[in-house]
Ligand SMILES: *[C@@H]1O[C@H](CO)[C@@H](O)[C@H](O)[C@H]1NC(C)=O
């Protein structure tokens with residue numbers, strides 16, 4: 001009976017709107033991992049268009065799965081009957097309801113109970129990203145950028161840009177390396193990496209994006225003459241007499257990019273200050289203890305930026321792992337640094353070991369500061385011998401779980417690491433290879449869109465900037481989910497079935513009715529309706 005209703009609804013909607021308009025399907029290829037990659041080249045790439053402003057009562061569901069669905073679209077109509085929760089009475093009902101993974105889920109959407117406002121989703125314009133995209137033909141390069149930023153792609157609206165070099169560069173560098181001890185940065189200029197690998201691609205992305213791209217800048221290492229250890233990596237600190245010089249360095253970077261028509265939304269106080277304290281990962285870094293960083297922020301970086309033409313550029317604290325919360329900020333606050341940062345940037349690498357409750361504590365302690373995830377990738381752990389796993393669904397699943405968890409706990413955005421890498425997971429001068437949602441194969445003029453690409457896309461495409469997270473009440477079951485009220489009045493609900501068995505999800509909203517959806521094993525869905 002239910003199946004018939006769904007089928008009927010589907011036919012009705014199909015006659016109202018054509019679901020497949022503008023879409024091009026994935027050209028799948030299987031490597032020896034759990035799912036497929038979608039192959040793109042100079043003449044073909046899969047595309048996904050979004051159906052907006054549906055009539056009341058209609059919905060569209062976009063689905064991707066381990067078995068190979070990639071943004072498959074299905075349309076339908078709400079069942080207008082008032083949803084009535086069927087009473088659980090048999091032992092089997094009780095069993096299904098209580099054992100995770102077997103029970104059907106019913107979720108009630110409350111659009112009037114709102115939480116944080118979304119800033120966006122994106123990835124990083126590293127030197128490696130630029131080198132890899134530029135290794136393809138012009139037409140294929142355009143397809144990579146379109147895949148991420150355009151109306152028929154993931155509609156990314158954020159980008160992170162290293163200030164100078166990082167490990168995903170071909171050699172270690174910073175600006176103004178010479179002359180040494182140049183307090184006034186008399187020789188500060190952008191490098192060929194900025195002009196070739198970063199600026200052109202950022203501008204290309206800005207041209208095709210559906211919304212303005214909010215850029216985040218972060219510095220990895222100063223020129224070595226500013227550092228206590230006189231090296232690009234390893235345990236270090238900033239030499240005190242260069243505190244103002246290091247703040248001016250950030251200002252000069254913003255000025256030089258502005259000359260090239262690239263403006264920043266925010267800068268952070270520096271990438272991973274704790275990495276620069278320990279003798280592991282000795283690539284580009286600068287170590288800080290929070291009390292010293294607070295002094296630099298209060299006396300140097302904060303006033304330098306606030307009193308400049310870039311007074312609107314936001315400043316993000318931490319830009320490091322979740323396990324540094326909230327103690328890092330508590331120390332910053334004791335040093336009166338709170339007024340100089342606007343948000344808190346968090347990296348995902350040890351999220352498995354740090355309970356999400358630290359984010360809740362942080363939000364309570366700093367209610368006026370937004371929280372945003374600024375770096376994530378898989379294949380980073382030394383025991384992960386295969387850095388790039390072409391077609392891995394479990395890696396997509398890591399993205400899905402982390403994004404769901406973070407969005408459900410105050411995060412206003414989620415920014416991935418390298419937008420594109422090669423099949424080794426580089427280039428990286430420190431051989432710190434990792435995975436990426438897009439892997440380039442220049443020998444065939446192809447690029448491969450991995451399951452991770454679609455994982456982040458299920459959020460980025462359907463949760464535009466200024467969407468507000470809304471409350472989802474679990475009536476039965478416990479499928480992971482998150483829901484948003486969009487600025488265009490639409491609702492986007494994302495949910496994920498991590499189990500090897502199919503399940504059923506009902507979405508209920510008072511005054512609209514309910515929808516019943518058959519959800520295959522290991523699949524992610526975004527439901528949109530108005
Ligand atoms: C690109 O891919 C499409 C779809 O697989 C294929 O038909 C076409 O021949 C490819 N083009 C080139 C230039 O290889």
Ligand SMILES: *[C@@H]1O[C@H](CO)[C@@H](O)[C@H](O)[C@H]1NC(C)=O
Nearest residue numbers: 176177178179180187188189
């Ligand atoms: C200024 O920097 C360039 C590299 O960008 C370097 O070749 C040159 O020697 C530097 N000038 C001085 C005076 O150190």
Ligand SMILES: *[C@@H]1O[C@H](CO)[C@@H](O)[C@H](O)[C@H]1NC(C)=O
Nearest residue numbers: 294295298333334335336337
């Ligand atoms: C922070 O500000 C308070 C009040 O102005 C002052 O008493 C205190 O010394 C300041 N702390 C630091 C570390 O500067």
